[in-house]
Amino acid sequence: MGEGPAQTDGRARHVAIIMDGNGRWAKKRALPRAVGHQRGVEAVRRLVRGLEPMGLDCITLYAFSSENWKRSEDEVDDLMNLMRKFIKSDLPDFVANDVKLKIIGDWRGLAPDIVAMLEDALEQTSKGTKTLAVALNYGGQDEIVRAAAKAAEIGEVTAQSIAANLDTHDLPPLDLLIRTSGEIRLSNFLLWQAAYAEMLFVDTLWPDFKPEHLAEALDDFAKRERRYGGR
Ligand code: IPE
Ligand code: IPE
Ligand code: MG
Numbered sequence: 227m228g229e230g231p232a233q234t235d236g237r238a239r240h241v242a243i244i245m246d247g248n249g250r251w252a253k254k255r256a257l258p259r260a261v262g263h264q265r266g267v268e269a270v271r272r273l274v275r276g277l278e279p280m281g282l283d284c285i286t287l288y289a290f291s292s293e294n295w296k297r298s299e300d301e302v303d304d305l306m307n308l309m310r311k312f313i314k315s316d317l318p319d320f321v322a323n324d325v326k327l328k329i330i331g332d333w334r335g336l337a338p339d340i341v342a343m344l345e346d347a348l349e350q351t352s353k354g355t356k357t358l359a360v361a362l363n364y365g366g367q368d369e370i371v372r373a374a375a376k377a378a379e380i381g382e383v384t385a386q387s388i389a390a391n392l393d394t395h396d397l398p399p400l401d402l403l404i405r406t407s408g409e410i411r412l413s414n415f416l417l418w419q420a421a422y423a424e425m426l427f428v429d430t431l432w433p434d435f436k437p438e439h440l441a442e443a444l445d446d447f448a449k450r451e452r453r454y455g456g457r
Pocket of ligand 2: 244245246247288289290291294409411413
């Protein structure tokens with residue numbers, strides 16, 4: 227992902243979302259957390275299907291952080307099984323709708339069958355024109371450390387060479403970072419890329435998030451003045 231302002235027409239090209247609040251959504255309804263996660267997947271599906279008119283080139287979704295392994299084994303299993311189901315059920319849809327899948331994070335550390343499914347999905351969607359980037363086993367600090375190590379290997383540690391080695395190196399600069407569920411923190415997501423991104427924190431719990439919410443967020447973004455330190 228390049229340095230500095232690339233976008234000049236006020237249009238957001240790259241939006242990232244910290245999809246938070248599945249557990250609280252379920253708790254409010256006295257349902258198991260797993261049901262909240264299932265509904266969370268439905269919100270992802272709705273969003274991907276409703277992306278076309280928003281004119282984005284890329285959307286990046288935080289699906290599983292490198293810290294989420296701290297959750298109970300049952301919850302981690304539920305999340306991994308949902309991932310397997312989602313890839314299987316929605317891959318044909320991605321291909322049909324020109325969606326190019328991209329995975330960021332240390333995803334090769336996931337279960338071998340998931341890694342194989344993802345490799346196949348990446349291959350099948352490689353010709354897509356709009357990118358759906360999914361952060362899996364992702365930690366922003368880990369990403370920066372890996373990128374800095376690669377930059378050091380080639381003997382050139384600069385902001386540019388680190389950026390060129392981030393998992394997001396081939397994505398457009400991040401314009402807008404949204405977090406649902408009312409929490410106001412980054413939880414180790416896109417730390418480097420957020421340097422000059424606009425941020426929006428909304429109270430909506432992730433399973434309730436609709437394409438209309440994203441459209442509203444983009445309207446809000448369009449009204450902002452980005453300065454990048456200049457005047
Ligand atoms: C987000 O919802 C999903 C993941 C982190 C995988 P949470 O499970 O964090 O939901 P809350 O924050 O407990 O409500
Ligand atoms: C961030 O949410 C990770 C994802 C949405 C995948 P968490 O729910 O894990 O973050 P914390 O623990 O509230 O900071
Ligand atoms: Mg949470």
